[in-house]
Amino acid sequence: MNQRAIFITGGAGGMGVATGKRFADAGWKVGLFDLNQQALDEAKSAVDGSAVMTGVLDVTSTASFTQAVSDFSNFSGGRMDLLFNNAGIAPGGLLEDMSEATIKSILEVNVMGVIHGIRAALPLLKVTDNALSMSTSSSVATFGHAKRAVYTASKFAVKGLTEAMSLELEAYGIRSADVLPGCIDTPMLREETAKGAGRPFELSMLNGLPQSGAYRLMPATAIAEAVWSAYHDSDQIHFYVPEEVGDTDRVKALDIQAARAEIKSFLYRG
Numbered sequence: 309m310n311q312r313a314i315f316i317t318g319g320a321g322g323m324g325v326a327t328g329k330r331f332a333d334a335g336w337k338v339g340l341f342d343l344n345q346q347a348l349d350e351a352k353s354a355v356d357g358s359a360v361m362t363g364v365l366d367v368t369s370t371a372s373f374t375q376a377v378s379d380f381s382n383f384s385g386g387r388m389d390l391l392f393n394n395a396g397i398a399p400g401g402l403l404e405d406m407s408e409a410t411i412k413s414i415l416e417v418n419v420m421g422v423i424h425g426i427r428a429a430l431p432l433l434k435v436t437d438n439a440l441s442m443s444t445s446s447s448v449a450t451f452g453h454a455k456r457a458v459y460t461a462s463k464f465a466v467k468g469l470t471e472a473m474s475l476e477l478e479a480y481g482i483r484s485a486d487v488l489p490g491c492i493d494t495p496m497l498r499e500e501t502a503k504g505a506g507r508p509f510e511l512s513m514l515n516g517l518p519q520s521g522a523y524r525l526m527p528a529t530a531i532a533e534a535v536w537s538a539y540h541d542s543d544q545i546h547f548y549v550p551e552e553v554g555d556t557d558r559v560k561a562l563d564i565q566a567a568r569a570e571i572k573s574f575l576y577r578g
């Protein structure tokens with residue numbers, strides 16, 4: 309049997325590397341794609357697999373995506389079992405204070421990046437049995453978070469896109485799913501935590517996060533496991549990490565003010 313192959317965007321970041329390692333350890337071919345080669349070289353040594361390729365990719369560019377998918381196809385033997393559209397950025401702040409350039413960049417990377425990814429990968433996904441198109445949404449797509457309004461909008465878009473694609477791609481036998489992480493210990497979370505504190509990151513800042521429940525700190529390997537399950541074990545569409553993140557969606561379906569109060573009680577006070 310030919311080796312299965314996964315294409316990962318944001319492949320030099322916390323979740324990208326963890327997912328690459330999970331699949332490489334299980335014998336998959338892994339393509340890590342990200343903005344710069346130096347970060348990718350470090351990611352490749354962290355994944356430490358014999359069948360790992362890297363490629364510079366800006367997900368906001370269709371031309372860049374076309375090239376990346378073509379290079380991946382040469383590496384994988386013309387297949388893509390799993391597309392993991394995971395690259396993202398998360399600048400925060402009140403909507404009224406954000407520059408238009410920042411707002412556009414969030415939407416370009418987090419929304420258009422995923423759309424470009426699916427469209428560029430489609431020819432390979434179509435010729436691969438049981439392929440999965442997986443994207444990274446967020447817990448903010450259960451109920452929007454203050455000071456993350458544009459990020460919230462972008463991740464709701466990913467969640468909606470996932471559902472729509474699960475219908476559109478069914479005709480080709482391609483599945484569609486997303487992962488909705490809560491608080492995952494990655495460079496992004498550390499950077500945003502430090503920005504929130506107004507000083508350089510220190511490990512002790514992570515102690516301020518909830519110790520239990522949906523927003524407890526989880527390792528990036530938890531995302532890798534969710535992606536693994538999405539491919540192997542399940543026809544679920546939304547993968548909440550940890551599972552309690554999904555409670556907000558369930559509460560919201562019954563009582564939206566209760567869900568709002570719950571989010572308000574422990575996130576972004578003041």
Ligand SMILES: NC(=O)c1ccc[n+]([C@@H]2O[C@H](COP(=O)([O-])OP(=O)(O)OC[C@H]3O[C@@H](n4cnc5c(N)ncnc54)[C@H](O)[C@@H]3O)[C@@H](O)[C@H]2O)c1
Nearest residue numbers: 318320321322323366367395396446489491492494495496
């Ligand atoms: N860390 C969390 O708590 C958390 C929670 C919910 C959702 N997420 C989402 O998870 C995904 C992965 O984030 P992470 O936590 O691993 O962060 P990270 O910052 O470690 O990784 C993100 C990667 O995306 C890359 N990237 C950014 N813009 C890009 C572009 N234009 N083209 C290609 N690559 C680009 C970055 O270079 C980086 O390597 C993101 O979509 C993020 O929004 C993270």
